[in-house]
Amino acid sequence: MNTPQMTRNQALVFDVLEKAEAPLSAYTILDKLRDQGFRAPLQVYRALEKLLEYGVVHRLESINSFVACAHPGEDCHSHGIVAFAICESCGQVIEFHDHEVDHRLMGWVRSQKFKPAKTTIEIRGTCEACAA
Amino acid sequence: MNTPQMTRNQALVFDVLEKAEAPLSAYTILDKLRDQGFRAPLQVYRALEKLLEYGVVHRLESINSFVACAHPGEDCHSHGIVAFAICESCGQVIEFHDHEVDHRLMGWVRSQKFKPAKTTIEIRGTCEACAA
DNA sequence: ATTGCACACGTTATAGCATAACGCAATTGA
DNA sequence: TCAATTGCGTTATGCTATAACGTGTGCAAT
Ligand SMILES: [Zn+2]
Ligand SMILES: [Zn+2]
Ligand SMILES: [Zn+2]
Ligand SMILES: [Zn+2]
Numbered sequence: 001m002n003t004p005q006m007t008r009n010q011a012l013v014f015d016v017l018e019k020a021e022a023p024l025s026a027y028t029i030l031d032k033l034r035d036q037g038f039r040a041p042l043q044v045y046r047a048l049e050k051l052l053e054y055g056v057v058h059r060l061e062s063i064n065s066f067v068a069c070a071h072p073g074e075d076c077h078s079h080g081i082v083a084f085a086i087c088e089s090c091g092q093v094i095e096f097h098d099h100e101v102d103h104r105l106m107g108w109v110r111s112q113k114f115k116p117a118k119t120t121i122e123i124r125g126t127c128e129a130c131a132a
Numbered sequence: 133m134n135t136p137q138m139t140r141n142q143a144l145v146f147d148v149l150e151k152a153e154a155p156l157s158a159y160t161i162l163d164k165l166r167d168q169g170f171r172a173p174l175q176v177y178r179a180l181e182k183l184l185e186y187g188v189v190h191r192l193e194s195i196n197s198f199v200a201c202a203h204p205g206e207d208c209h210s211h212g213i214v215a216f217a218i219c220e221s222c223g224q225v226i227e228f229h230d231h232e233v234d235h236r237l238m239g240w241v242r243s244q245k246f247k248p249a250k251t252t253i254e255i256r257g258t259c260e261a262c263a264a
Numbered sequence: 265a266t267t268g269c270a271c272a273c274g275t276t277a278t279a280g281c282a283t284a285a286c287g288c289a290a291t292t293g294a
Numbered sequence: 295t296c297a298a299t300t301g302c303g304t305t306a307t308g309c310t311a312t313a314a315c316g317t318g319t320g321c322a323a324t
Contacts, residue, residue, distance in 0.1 A: 007301065013252050027280070040304065047273065050301095062193040062252050064281060064310095083237070085246050098240060104233045105215070105255065112226065113260035120194050122252045123237065128245035139272065159309065174273065177311065182272095195308060196281095 003054040012036055013047040014068065017057060023065035023090025058095070060084060062122045070095040081105065081119045089126035094127075136185045137257035144168055145179040146200065149189060154223025155197035190227070192216060194254045202227040213237065213251045226259075 016032050026044045051057035060091050081101035085094040148164050157177045183189035187203050212234035217226040241248050
């Protein structure tokens, strides 16, 4: 998916996510954008829906939150499955790809004749800095 | 984690999950147990919390639902990471393990000095039967 | 036996996440 | 011009999850 011109709302939401140091929930984004005129959750969810479509934002299913893609311009989807390590202490998210993991999962999927639509890999734990 | 004797509520919730053909949300479980005296979400959530602890139930993060473990008695945790394929059409869930995937993810984690607590692998898509 | 503790339970209230449904305005393309 | 599409704003609603309080029961330590 290539990225069309963002609308104002999409740009505002994306900007908030890009500047954030941790994943944000839709309602947290809403709060950060009240000064810019945001009033209702749908304004955020509609923007997020498009940003996810464009591939510039990822949804972290295990924590109901969103992050800006860490690989701008690379089109994450073309690398196969995206995986995330999420520090539950500081919120830091590391986004990575592993072809071998993709290969194994896609092999399994093929063997089962299962048609994958969206695959989630999320490792929650503690990052090196927080492990103290 | 070995499984202590279940309480009445835990047994009721587990039973509903075991008989279900698809993952169930906590509120769906609640509805199915109204006749048995369940009145409030907490009755379900508290039971689920224990069942997850015992390892006899899994939570599917990407769809906010729960399933009975497909490998009773085997203690899923001892096999490493559990992965799920979820059919978005019929709800069928296939639970599987792949040592090579575990190995790759744990290798990455080690290289980053990240301390994993809980890892989620969920493939949403369409099962063979539904692919028609 | 009494006390203290741990644990499950029931209930009410509240917090947090997400979408349905309506109508309006701007854009685009026949 | 007309119709179709898309984004937007608003209100209302639904779904998911937990906080906080109090009750009862079983079981040890004293
Ligand atoms: Zn990405
Ligand atoms: Zn950290
Ligand atoms: Zn299992
Ligand atoms: Zn199916």
